[in-house]
Amino acid sequence: MKLVLMSCCAPCSAGAIKQLADGQIPGVDDFIVLFFNPNIFPAAEYDKRLAEQIRYCEKLGVKYAIGEYDHAAWRDAVRGMEDAPERGVRCSACFKFRFEYARRWAAEHGYDAVTSVFGVSRHKDQSQVDRAGYDVFPHPPSSQAMTPPAPNAWGGGHSDATQNVTRRGVENIQYIPINWDEALRCEINRASDFYRQKYCGCEFSMRHDTNATQNTEKIMVVR
Numbered sequence: 001m002k003l004v005l006m007s008c009c010a011p012c013s014a015g016a017i018k019q020l021a022d023g024q025i026p027g028v029d030d031f032i033v034l035f036f037n038p039n040i041f042p043a044a045e046y047d048k049r050l051a052e053q054i055r056y057c058e059k060l061g062v063k064y065a066i067g068e069y070d071h072a073a074w075r076d077a078v079r080g081m082e083d084a085p086e087r088g089v090r091c092s093a094c095f096k097f098r099f100e101y102a103r104r105w106a107a108e109h110g111y112d113a114v115t116s117v118f119g120v121s122r123h124k125d126q127s128q129v130d131r132a133g134y135d136v137f138p139h140p141p142s143s144q145a146m147t148p149p150a151p152n153a154w155g156g157g158h159s160d161a162t163q164n165v166t167r168r169g170v171e172n173i174q175y176i177p178i179n180w181d182e183a184l185r186c187e188i189n190r191a192s193d194f195y196r197q198k199y200c201g202c203e204f205s206m207r208h209d210t211n212a213t214q215n216t217e218k219i220m221v222v223r
């Protein structure tokens, strides 16, 4: 299986990329890191996170791709949800917006499946991310297990042997939920000099007073 790993930043993706690069995720023959984060504001912050992402990918020698940065389009996608709390409806819309892009991107570039590190932060809810994934990608796997099925279970993988890209219909792209190794991610972060952002990404997540409150309260996720 050829997998697209959606990444929001180097600190969140460090462990996942290492696991994939080391072949620790069964069934994955090939992968690429896709940085598509038009949610990040301002542009200077986006540039910092992108530079760190590229630096880490190149250090490990893994492939990466960069999506368009169109913050205005992202604002349209979350219009009316600006005041929602983190882990609320705005975040679900944000995940779906990025997953929709990844689904199209994967189909156009000959990949079979998409996963992400959107849920690894302690400020995020992995189950909310997975629900967004299942809403965007049809035919979700019946199992919630982290281990992806063998490539032929997905209708055949793609070989890079000829460097040909086989375009697929978006309906064939699968969402793969993966629970990444949190201990490994923390270990890499402790040993790295990553630029560490202080908020999730969008201008609405800069309201630290609001988000600090959420961290101490049980948040009901509203889809």
Ligand code: SF4
Pocket (backbone or CB within 6 Å): 039, 040, 086, 087, 090, 091, 092, 094, 095, 200, 201, 202, 203, 204, 205
């Ligand atoms: S807080 Fe993070 S996940 Fe939620 S809408 Fe903003 S950038 Fe997206």
